[in-house]
Amino acid sequence: MYIEITERPISLESALEKLHLDGLGGLVTFCGIARPTDSQGRPLSHLEYEAYPEMAYTEIEKLCRQIERRWGITQIAVLHRVGRVEIGQPSVVIAVASEHRAEAFAACRYAIDTLKETVPIWKKEVPLMSKAPVL
C-alpha cells in the first residue's frame, strides 16, 4: 500500500513505480483529471484542493485495508493532489494490481468511489475571469 497527498504534480507512472507486479496478472489504474468547466459549463481557470491531511491519510489507509480484506489485494497506490491543480492535470491517481483482472477492476472502482465519500479533501473550482472590455 502506498499513500501520498502532495502539492507536487502526480502521474500514473509515479503510482505504478510504487507497486510490486511480480506474479500478478492484472493492473487497473484510475486517473481523475481537472475538468475545464464547472457543472454549469462555465470555464475554469484551475482547481484548488485542500485536505485535512492527518485524517485523509487515515481514511485512505482504511479503504486500502478494506480492499485487502475483501479482495486479498495488497498492491494499491493512491496519490492525491492538494493546492493548485491546472486544467488537464491529474488530481488523483489510483493503481491496483492483482492476480486476475476482475478483482483489480472492482477494487479500483471501490477505491475511487470510497475516496470521494470518506476522505476529507475539498475541491474549489476557480472561474476563468473574463478580461474587462477595452473601451
Place this chain on the structure above:
Amino acid sequence: MRVRVKLFSLVREAVGKDEFFVDFRGKTAGELWGELEHKFPALVPFRLSRAIAVNRQHAHEDSLINDGDEVAFFPPLSGG
C-alpha cells in the same frame, strides 16, 4: 473542557480561522457547533450541510466530546 476546533474549506473561509481552542461546557459535537454559530454567525448557512469529525474520525451531531478532543467541521467532501 478545552477543545481544539479545526475548520476546512468554505467553513474555514466563512470564519476566517482554520484552528483555535474553545472552552466548551456542553456534551455533543452538535452543541459545540451551536456555540460556534453564536460566536461566528457566518457559520449559520452551513448548519444543514456541514460534516463533523472528532479526533480525525467521522462523527455526527450526537457524538460526545471530551476534554482535549480535536473537533473538525467542514462542508461536504469533494475530493477525487
